[in-house]
Amino acid sequence: MTTVTEADALAGLRDALGLLKDREQVAERLLDSSAKHSFDPDKELDWDAPFEEGKWFWPPELVSLYDTPMWKRMSEEQRILLSQHEAAALASLGIWFELILMQLLVRHIYDKAATSAHVRYALTEIEDECRHSKMFARVIQRGGTPWYPVSRAHQNLGRLFKTISTTPGSFTATLLGEEVLDWMQRLTFPDERVQTLIRGVTRIHVVEEARHVRYAREELRRQMMTAPKWSQEFTRVTSGEFARVFSVAFVNPEVYTNVGLDRREAMAQVKASGHRREVMQTGARRLTDFLDDIGVLRGVGRRLWKSSGLLA
Numbered sequence: 001m002t003t004v005t006e007a008d009a010l011a012g013l014r015d016a017l018g019l020l021k022d023r024e025q026v027a028e029r030l031l032d033s034s035a036k037h038s039f040d041p042d043k044e045l046d047w048d049a050p051f052e053e054g055k056w057f058w059p060p061e062l063v064s065l066y067d068t069p070m071w072k073r074m075s076e077e078q079r080i081l082l083s084q085h086e087a088a089a090l091a092s093l094g095i096w097f098e099l100i101l102m103q104l105l106v107r108h109i110y111d112k113a114a115t116s117a118h119v120r121y122a123l124t125e126i127e128d129e130c131r132h133s134k135m136f137a138r139v140i141q142r143g144g145t146p147w148y149p150v151s152r153a154h155q156n157l158g159r160l161f162k163t164i165s166t167t168p169g170s171f172t173a174t175l176l177g178e179e180v181l182d183w184m185q186r187l188t189f190p191d192e193r194v195q196t197l198i199r200g201v202t203r204i205h206v207v208e209e210a211r212h213v214r215y216a217r218e219e220l221r222r223q224m225m226t227a228p229k230w231s232q233e234f235t236r237v238t239s240g241e242f243a244r245v246f247s248v249a250f251v252n253p254e255v256y257t258n259v260g261l262d263r264r265e266a267m268a269q270v271k272a273s274g275h276r277r278e279v280m281q282t283g284a285r286r287l288t289d290f291l292d293d294i295g296v297l298r299g300v301g302r303r304l305w306k307s308s309g310l311l312a
Contacts, residue, residue, distance in 0.1 A: 182213065
């Protein structure tokens with residue numbers, strides 16, 4: 001019987017980034033990029049500058065109620081206020097997700113050689129995520145909006161997931177949390193309609209998250225080729241369920257109450273909004289194409305992804 005080694009299984013494998021690279025080669029390049037293009041938000045951004053009158057806190061097309069009947073009845077001031085609260089809710093969601101991600105990364109490297117570039121980059125990414133979480137907390141505080149934690153049920157699901165997740169499941173969830181928000185932020189930081197501070201926060205996040213996405217994609221593709229069959233199937237199911245959780249948690253319903261809107265009506269209109277569905281599916285498309293290519297979107301997992309609204 002011929003034994004297929006990991007090197008044999010990975011030989012010639014490609015994705016949109018090209019040939020799958022050796023772990024150490026990828027990590028060395030990411031470490032070099034981190035040394036050249038990392039930011040200290042406390043020093044890079046002007047936290048004392050006043051917000052600019054009439055500017056948005058999130059591009060209006062990305063606000064959940066955009067183009068709904070309720071949106072058309074709202075004043076411009078109320079629309080901008082909603083964008084501010086939704087930006088704070090997304091920052092709160094980002095903190096929750098990055099706390100999970102940091103724990104998953106620590107688990108990933110726990111029994112690997114600490115002197116390897118792969119482990120050193122994971123530690124570097126954890127440093128990045130610490131700064132991002134502090135940056136998000138500070139921008140929420142600076143705007144004077146509430147912190148918007150996820151529901152107790154989602155808190156507990158996150159606690160369960162980070163405890164039982166396999167390595168490929170961890171990297172699938174990592175990409176889900178990073179790539180949809182990354183797509184939105186790439187539209188935000190060059191948009192001159194948006195507040196300067198928000199544009200600065202999103203620019204820093206986009207630059208540093210690009211490295212995190214490369215690291216996670218390379219490792220996930222490797223894992224889906226070499227993990228046991230049960231682990232691959234477990235990844236398909238858990239990633240689909242995490243997609244369902246993520247899509248619900250993406251908009252915190254408290255934002256509607258806090259800007260003077262009827263919460264139930266707002267949630268119903270968002271759910272029925274074709275524009276919102278298109279935004280979420282477009283934001284996830286690069287990721288879902290990749291996951292489909294490497295065999296994550298199959299069977300029950302694919303059905304769960306479709307029920308999340310992130311996959312057409």
